[in-house]
Amino acid sequence: AAGVIQSPRHLIKEKRETATLKCYPIPRHDTVYWYQQGPGQDPQFLISFYEKMQSDKGSIPDRFSAQQFSDYHSELNMSSLELGDSALYFCASTRGKTYEQYFGPGTRLTVT
């Protein structure tokens, strides 16, 4: 069965650079969630989209923005990167308000 796809899987950036993370949900899934997991930490919710509209917002820095496109894929844009942005970024998708969120493999971002 198709799973959530995230690209790239690994990304190395320098401080103050920008990064774009992409998420392709499972086909027919219309809701996308972004989570950030710092080293040794639990995942923290960043932002979610339902039917291309922002649904909920968590502890997402103002330097970050995200959107969901007409084909339901989502992109997380991160500017003025800081060392503390180094983390594993997960995307998860669901269909409507179903209980189970299917997680992608994550993008490991390293800021040097």
Add this chain to the structure above:
Amino acid sequence: AQKITQTQPGMFVQEKEAVTLDCTYDTSDPSYGLFWYKQPSSGEMIFLIYQGSYDQQNATEGRYSLNFQKARKSANLVISASQLGDSAMYFCAMREANRDDKIIFGKGTRLHILP
């Protein structure tokens, strides 16, 4: 306030033994869902089991079962006949119905299965 509490930062268990990972939660929402996820060293987040707040029976999925004690706000994960491949970080998580659908995670328990 911490919504999900996992009091065991790490556990060591002999292969083939059963293991219980503790999880307590806090919510005033009568409708919520509880999850357990497994995160191996490779990093992916693997869904294991789900329990709804209105479910009458404890959830089971193969070797995984969830010991749901609603009055105590407890949702422990039981893994029967542990295997070496069960070594991983395990997260308990909750979704509250009136707080959209984001999942709140506990701090996790790192499980080590010993041969």
